[in-house]
Amino acid sequence: MAKTGIVHHIGTFLLFSASILFLITTISAPVVNDIGILKVKLINGTHGHQSVVTFGTFGYCILHAGSNDHDYCTPKHIGYDPTAIMAAIDDTSFNTASKDTTKALTRVMVLHPIVTGVSFIAFLIALGSGMCGSLFAAFIAAVTFLISLIVMATDFALFVIVRNHVNKDGSGSHATFSTGMWTMLVGTISLFLAFFFVLFSCCSARMHRQRGTSKEGGYVDGVAPATRRGRFWPSRARY
Numbered sequence: 543m544a545k546t547g548i549v550h551h552i553g554t555f556l557l558f559s560a561s562i563l564f565l566i567t568t569i570s571a572p573v574v575n576d577i578g579i580l581k582v583k584l585i586n587g588t589h590g591h592q593s594v595v596t597f598g599t600f601g602y603c604i605l606h607a608g609s610n611d612h613d614y615c616t617p618k619h620i621g622y623d624p625t626a627i628m629a630a631i632d633d634t635s636f637n638t639a640s641k642d643t644t645k646a647l648t649r650v651m652v653l654h655p656i657v658t659g660v661s662f663i664a665f666l667i668a669l670g671s672g673m674c675g676s677l678f679a680a681f682i683a684a685v686t687f688l689i690s691l692i693v694m695a696t697d698f699a700l701f702v703i704v705r706n707h708v709n710k711d712g713s714g715s716h717a718t719f720s721t722g723m724w725t726m727l728v729g730t731i732s733l734f735l736a737f738f739f740v741l742f743s744c745c746s747a748r749m750h751r752q753r754g755t756s757k758e759g760g761y762v763d764g765v766a767p768a769t770r771r772g773r774f775w776p777s778r779a780r781y
Contacts (some may be wrong), residue, residue: 553739557665563729570598572615577721616745676744
């Protein structure tokens with residue numbers, strides 16, 4: 543039972559870690575200016591600082607912008623057009639397919655807070671739960687993992703298009719994946735591992751319980767103990 547408990551605690555910790563990692567991606571720019579899923583370092587600079595565009599879940603920020611070296615961020619909203627932003631800031635050229643695709647994919651990023659919330663619910667269910675709770679938590683973790691795969695694939699597809707165009711247009715600006723992308727990736731891996739740890743602890747607990755019940759009833763490896771049959775005729779009294 544001790545080993546089963548340790549495995550369950552590891553799975554619970556991985557669920558908590560996944561929810562925190564997903565939260566970091568969710569609060570990327572413009573919620574937290576410096577956290578981005580994709581960062582673009584521009585060639586211009588102000589007061590020794592290089593201007594940086596950080597693309598996040600609900601918008602973007604331009605860090606060290608203007609002569610006052612201030613940060614400019616858009617209001618938080620679902621869906622935006624990163625191609626139009628880079629075309630206006632850096633004169634990056636995008637074809638029509640890239641524009642339409644990236645604009646549509648930014649709307650899918652609304653799933654970031656959903657994945658964060660559901661993975662945290664799985665953590666709460668797994669925390670201190672019994673066999674049934676662990677099974678339910680493993681089910682939620684599996685569903686959340688599938689959703690996180692969709693979100694992660696969307697993020698990569700979206701920002702690979704932007705990154706490739708920025709890095710190949712010859713302007714000198716450089717785009718790289720940032721914190722929000724890597725926390726999404728590690729969170730998805732943690733969720734995958736958490737599912738197996740929690741499910742294994744649930745199955746192991748059930749096996750231990752069945753073995754304990756068998757021993758209490760005198761069963762050995764599922765086989766009932768042999769019973770001694772008594773005589774069916776009465777013993778004769780000796781005279």
